[in-house]
Amino acid sequence: xxxxxxxxxxxxxxxxxxxxxxxxxxxxxxxxxxxxxxxxxxxxxxxxxxxxxxxxxxxxxxxxxxxxxxxxxxxxxxxxxxxxxxxxxxxxxxxxxxxxxxxxxxxxxxxxxxxxxxxxxxxxxxxxxxxxxxxxxxxxxxxxxxxxxxxxxxxxxxxxxxxxxxxxxxxxxxxxxxxxxxxxxxxxxxxxxxxxxxxxxxxxxxxxxxxxxxxxxxxxxxxxxxxxxxxxxxxxxxxxxxxxxxxxxxxxxxxxxxxxxxxxxxxxxxxxxxxxxxxxxxxxxxxxxxxxxxxxxxxxxxxxxxxxxxxxxxxxxxxxxxx
Amino acid sequence: xxxxxxxxxxxxxxxxxxxxxxxxxxxxxxxxxxxxxxxxxxxxxxxxxxxxxxxxxxxxxxxxxxxxxxxxxxxxxxxxxxxxxxxxxxxxxxxxxxxxxxxxxxxxxxxxxxxxxxxxxxxxxxxxxxxxxxxxxxxxxxxxxxxxxxxxxxxxxxxxxxxxxxxxxxxxxxxxxxxxxxxxxxxxxxxxxxxxxxxxxxxxxxxxxxxxxxxxxxxxxxxxxxxxxxxxxxxxxxxxxxxxxxxxxxxxxxxxxxxxxxxxxxxxxxxxxxxxxxxxxxxxxxxxxxxxxxxxxxxxxxxxxxxxxxxxxxxxxxxxxxxxxxxxxxxxxxxxxxxxxxxxxxxxxxxxxxxxxxxxxxxxxxxxxxxxxxxxxxxxxxxxxxxxxxxxxxxxxxxxxxxxxxxxxxxxxxxxxxxx
Numbered sequence: 158x159x160x161x162x163x164x165x166x167x168x169x170x171x172x173x174x175x176x177x178x179x180x181x182x183x184x185x186x187x188x189x190x191x192x193x194x195x196x197x198x199x200x201x202x203x204x205x206x207x208x209x210x211x212x213x214x215x216x217x218x219x220x221x222x223x224x225x226x227x228x229x230x231x232x233x234x235x236x237x238x239x240x241x242x243x244x245x246x247x248x249x250x251x252x253x254x255x256x257x258x259x260x261x262x263x264x265x266x267x268x269x270x271x272x273x274x275x276x277x278x279x280x281x282x283x284x285x286x287x288x289x290x291x292x293x294x295x296x297x298x299x300x301x302x303x304x305x306x307x308x309x310x311x312x313x314x315x316x317x318x319x320x321x322x323x324x325x326x327x328x329x330x331x332x333x334x335x336x337x338x339x340x341x342x343x344x345x346x347x348x349x350x351x352x353x354x355x356x357x358x359x360x361x362x363x364x365x366x367x368x369x370x371x372x373x374x375x376x377x378x379x380x381x382x383x384x385x386x387x388x389x390x391x392x393x394x395x396x397x398x399x400x401x402x403x404x405x406x407x408x409x410x411x412x413x414x415x416x417x418x419x420x421x422x423x424x425x426x427x428x429x430x431x432x433x434x435x436x437x438x439x440x441x442x443x444x445x446x447x448x449x450x451x452x453x454x455x456x457x458x459x460x461x462x463x464x465x466x467x468x469x470x471x472x473x474x475x476x477x478x479x480x
Numbered sequence: 481x482x483x484x485x486x487x488x489x490x491x492x493x494x495x496x497x498x499x500x501x502x503x504x505x506x507x508x509x510x511x512x513x514x515x516x517x518x519x520x521x522x523x524x525x526x527x528x529x530x531x532x533x534x535x536x537x538x539x540x541x542x543x544x545x546x547x548x549x550x551x552x553x554x555x556x557x558x559x560x561x562x563x564x565x566x567x568x569x570x571x572x573x574x575x576x577x578x579x580x581x582x583x584x585x586x587x588x589x590x591x592x593x594x595x596x597x598x599x600x601x602x603x604x605x606x607x608x609x610x611x612x613x614x615x616x617x618x619x620x621x622x623x624x625x626x627x628x629x630x631x632x633x634x635x636x637x638x639x640x641x642x643x644x645x646x647x648x649x650x651x652x653x654x655x656x657x658x659x660x661x662x663x664x665x666x667x668x669x670x671x672x673x674x675x676x677x678x679x680x681x682x683x684x685x686x687x688x689x690x691x692x693x694x695x696x697x698x699x700x701x702x703x704x705x706x707x708x709x710x711x712x713x714x715x716x717x718x719x720x721x722x723x724x725x726x727x728x729x730x731x732x733x734x735x736x737x738x739x740x741x742x743x744x745x746x747x748x749x750x751x752x753x754x755x756x757x758x759x760x761x762x763x764x765x766x767x768x769x770x771x772x773x774x775x776x777x778x779x780x781x782x783x784x785x786x787x788x789x790x791x792x793x794x795x796x797x798x799x800x801x802x803x804x805x806x807x808x809x810x811x812x813x814x815x816x817x818x819x820x821x822x823x824x825x826x827x828x829x830x831x832x833x834x835x836x837x838x839x840x841x842x843x844x845x846x847x848x849x850x851x852x853x854x855x856x857x858x859x860x861x862x863x864x865x866x867x868x869x870x871x872x873x874x875x876x877x878x879x880x881x882x883x884x885x886x887x888x889x890x891x892x893x894x895x896x897x898x899x900x
Contacts, residue, residue, distance in 0.1 A: 169677075246789070246792075246793055247793060247794055248792055248793070266794070268794035268795060268796040268797065269678055269680050269748070270679075270680070270748030270794065270795045273748045274748060274794060289679050289680075289796070290681075291678060291679030323676075326679060329677075329679060352676065354672055354673045354675070354676040356673075357673035357677065358676070358677060
């Protein structure tokens with residue numbers, strides 16, 4: 158029996174059934190994005206607090222748009238806001254938000270574990286929109302949806318993750334998720350960013366510092382952004398990174414001919430990825446953005462709407478659309 | 481006069497393990513022997529209990545002066561007495577830092593009213609900034625028992641050499657908090673599979689052992705006394721063993737949380753955040769071995785109280801440290817003795833003659849000796865509740881833990897200062 162999720166804190170604690178359920182529920186919302194009237198009344202009267210303690214554009218816009226299309230109102234807190242600059246504690250900030258009675262909270266924070274901290278102290282559902290170098294569960298779910306759509310299934314692919322794995326929450330969530338679906342995962346990047354302790358995250362992980370080896374036979378390639386803001390080590394020269402790890406059209410030919418290329422964005426063209434690849438037919442980058450909306454709508458609907466798991470899907474009922 | 485009757489006396493200094501009575505008068509032990517009686521003495525019946533020399537804690541933070549939100553000498557020593565400690569050495573990282581005789585005197589004056597002996601440790605360098613030497617001779621006159629820049633390592637090998645030479649002449653040990661700042665680099669827990677999984681910045685164990693290696697070399701250079709604080713890794717312990725084999729005067733302490741918990745226990749709960757961080761299972765097992773084979777000289781709490789609000793934050797932002805006075809003995813009993821790893825005598829040694837030797841002192845139960853005793857039960861069941869702690873702070877991972885054995889009476893200068 159599928160249990161209703163209370164929070165979405167990470168992928169690690171989810172099972173295959175729960176992940177599949179979220180992806181299935183995202184499907185109708187995906188089609189809904191093409192509808193001329195993109196507004197449902199499903200969460201009308203509900204309020205979602207969108208608390209971004211770390212600067213972000215795309216994830217924040219995606220969540221607020223997802224909430225709006227479900228009919229919910231949002232209240233936003235941003236990293237630049239004054240209470241954070243004045244040194245208010247996380248606890249006081251979230252208690253203040255809670256006093257305005259939101260029905261759920263989406264949180265992005267630079268400290269790993271911050272969403273769990275919030276979930277332990279508030280009564281409302283908490284959605285992790287990325288915490289430190291821990292997890293970014295909605296990214297992994299939208300990546301999974303993109304893989305399932307573009308490649309016909311989610312199970313058993315050869316997946317290569319390229320870049321700064323050590324400092325990437327996207328990598329961790331993807332390793333947890335794809336690992337549960339039998340992926341053979343290869344991690345590749347500058348060796349100091351691909352430590353052996355990563356082996357523990359999923360079964361059959363492979364690490365290599367050589368991109369040619371990592372791309373050989375890959376079905377899915379996830380290119381990570383070089384997270385300059387999170388790197389405490391002496392920085393690697395940009396030219397060195399490009400030389401060793403940029404995904405170029407030429408290197409992409411080492412992978413399977415139909416390999417799918419994903420990137421969580423924001424992309425730095427000419428650094429981790431070449432424009433020819435980013436804009437090429439194998440790129441799933443724009444699908445990822447649209448799928449992000451669908452996944453986040455599904456999560457907001459289930460976590461905040463509180464509907465039973467077997468309720469009829471709101472996006473399938475035309476009568477639900479508000480005018 | 482106070483007469484302790486019917487107890488099992490364990491005294492590592494004289495290798496005594498026997499049933500006899502102990503009689504005190506005027507803060508000293510008057511006599512020991514079977515079936516003692518004294519007409520006007522208060523009698524404490526220690527039937528079924530262990531009577532040991534008074535416990536000494538080499539490493540704690542009483543937070544006074546300057547951080548009274550977290551602890552005061554009064555609350556800290558009350559918690560220490562409850563844990564069976566008769567004397568505690570407080571680290572100098574207060575506000576201001578204990579780097580001058582006037583701060584030392586202030587601590588000693590404030591401690592005069594407390595029930596447990598307070599032995600301050602002076603700073604190695606002015607403000608513990610790692611530059612100029614603090615006024616160590618003046619502090620020694622005022623009452624310090626050792627020097628340390630605890631909270632951070634002695635900044636350079638050169639400064640360590642200077643302070644070891646200088647303190648040697650004053651007969652004071654140098655206590656070092658060993659870490660390599662460039663490897664530590666903003667880490668919040670031990671580097672390993674668990675830190676990777678949690679996405680918390682890791683500190684490699686070599687951050688500590690590299691620094692211990694440096695210190696042992698400087699001890700070899702100077703011949704002075706060196707004590708390694710809160711040793712937590714296999715590598716560090718091997719350096720200490722090497723130093724001991726070389727005949728150097730190098731000692732070390734291990735904390736109860738490091739011999740009890742490991743990095744796999746860490747979760748997003750700031751009560752598991754301390755420095756050094758909880759070590760790997762392999763390192764912890766090495767500590768257990770060192771505690772058993774004599775490589776480790778003392779158990780020290782590193783009692784580090786922090787005001788609840790300062791700990792109720794994101795893991796990254798919380799200060800390092802856990803409280804430890806009230807759980808140290810019980811953790812020692814459950815993790816080391818009841819588990820069969822250590823004899824009861826060895827455990828008592830780690831709390832008494834071991835730390836005393838680090839300070840160049842003696843501890844024993846004999847006529848004429850100071851009447852500091854710790855009386856404890858090895859099997860009395862109890863549950864530690866942080867809310868009931870006598871410390872001002874609650875930052876302990878052992879809240880709610882069930883134990884067998886605890887201090888039953890703490891006696892300082894012939895007076896019962898705590899009784900369960």
